[in-house]
Amino acid sequence: xxxxxLLPSAFCLLLAAVLLIVTAACTLASPGQPKWNDAxxxxxxxxxxxxxxxxxxxxxQAFREFLGRRPTDVxxxxxxxxxxxxxxxATCTDCHTGVEQGPRAGLPSINTCMICxxxxxxxxxxxxQITRMQEEGRDLNWNRVYNYxxxxxxxxxxxxxxxAKVECSTCHGAQIEQTVARRAVDMDMQFCVNCHKNxxxxxxxxxxxxxx
Ligand code: HEC
Ligand code: HEC
Ligand code: HEC
Ligand code: HEC
Ligand code: HEC
Numbered sequence: 001x002x003x004x005x006l007l008p009s010a011f012c013l014l015l016a017a018v019l020l021i022v023t024a025a026c027t028l029a030s031p032g033q034p035k036w037n038d039a040x041x042x043x044x045x046x047x048x049x050x051x052x053x054x055x056x057x058x059x060x061q062a063f064r065e066f067l068g069r070r071p072t073d074v075x076x077x078x079x080x081x082x083x084x085x086x087x088x089x090a091t092c093t094d095c096h097t098g099v100e101q102g103p104r105a106g107l108p109s110i111n112t113c114m115i116c117x118x119x120x121x122x123x124x125x126x127x128x129q130i131t132r133m134q135e136e137g138r139d140l141n142w143n144r145v146y147n148y149x150x151x152x153x154x155x156x157x158x159x160x161x162x163x164a165k166v167e168c169s170t171c172h173g174a175q176i177e178q179t180v181a182r183r184a185v186d187m188d189m190q191f192c193v194n195c196h197k198n199x200x201x202x203x204x205x206x207x208x209x210x211x212x
Contacts, residue, residue, distance in 0.1 A: 086176040103157040
């Protein structure tokens with residue numbers, strides 16, 4: 001992408017306009033595609049498309065991935081607020097129970113919510129809504145905010161970072177200022193490698209530390 005910046009700005013504008021139209025056309029032309037970050041859809045079920053590359057389901061998808069475009073704001077099935085919970089003294093591990101033990105932090109199921117909300121704020125409509133959902137055996141299917149394209153083959157582990165006292169906010173921004181999580185930090189390879197190199201003691205920058 002760096003080479004784009006070297007082009008004269010008028011040409012860049014023209015290029016940007018063309019890219020925008022192509023992307024818009026592709027988005028319109030491929031309705032109902034699963035989102036790139038829909039964890040429930042494995043890549044093999046995306047079908048193939050002879051256009052551009054057989055690994056992507058559509059030209060639009062391939063194009064967005066080629067530009068490395070990921071949404072900052074992700075729609076969620078329920079208006080959850082980090083700010084309310086953190087300002088009332090909840091801690092990350094109340095809901096992200098795996099973060100100190102293993103690779104994944106984990107997203108809370110409705111049963112985790114109800115550990116508190118079977119007692120707390122039971123008179124509020126939103127709490128009554130999740131109470132009913134639990135009774136009907138339904139769960140909240142959160143959409144993922146931070147994750148890598150499977151093609152990048154990135155392997156990440158939370159536990160060693162928490163043990164090394166890296167703050168959540170270094171990688172995820174200030175959660176207390178957010179309702180549902182936003183993609184506040186762009187964790188590209190440079191971001192990971194720089195800290196591994198500058199950390200004392202150094203953390204490994206062997207390719208296989210972070211890739212499979
Ligand atoms: C060194 C950077 C780093 C730190 C520190 C960090 N995270 Fe993460 N977190 C990531 C990355 C990278 C991903 C995406 C991993 C993936 O999709 O493979 C992620 C994903 C997540 C997810 C969703 C996926 C999952 O793992 O279940 C949650 C929730 C999360 N982090 C919470 C936290 C919390 C809470 C803390 C602090 C206790 C924390 N993170 C600290 C980098 C970090
Ligand atoms: C550790 C306990 C705890 C857990 C776990 C928890 N909450 Fe809460 N929640 C609270 C507290 C405390 C409040 C603030 C209540 C108040 O305003 O007095 C709150 C408030 C809320 C509110 C705002 C209610 C309103 O309309 O004012 C919603 C919505 C909510 N929680 C949803 C959830 C969901 C969804 C989950 C699971 C993902 C969850 N909570 C998990 C403790 C918790
Ligand atoms: C009361 C429960 C609760 C607490 C406490 C909580 N979270 Fe969350 N967190 C959630 C829920 C629910 C989601 C899924 C909705 C969303 O993306 O915001 C989530 C999502 C996230 C995500 C996005 C994960 C992904 O990749 O999809 C990150 C990052 C995160 N939380 C970090 C934190 C950090 C850091 C803290 C502590 C400072 C924290 N959370 C405290 C419930 C909680
Ligand atoms: C702010 C500093 C920092 C950032 C940013 C960071 N790391 Fe780390 N990482 C560390 C430290 C410190 C360790 C612990 C080394 C140890 O336990 O000896 C570590 C350990 C790891 C390990 C475990 C290595 C092992 O030998 O078990 C993996 C995997 C890893 N990091 C991947 C990543 C990835 C992928 C990213 C980017 C998303 C990232 N890290 C970002 C500081 C960081
Ligand atoms: C500390 C962690 C870390 C180390 C070490 C690391 N990478 Fe990466 N690498 C990443 C992350 C994270 C991404 C994903 C960036 C993104 O998708 O935004 C990435 C992306 C890549 C990509 C682009 C993949 C794609 O499809 O976009 C290549 C190629 C790559 N790394 C090669 C390497 C090689 C070769 C080495 C060893 C010299 C290496 N990486 C070492 C973390 C690391």
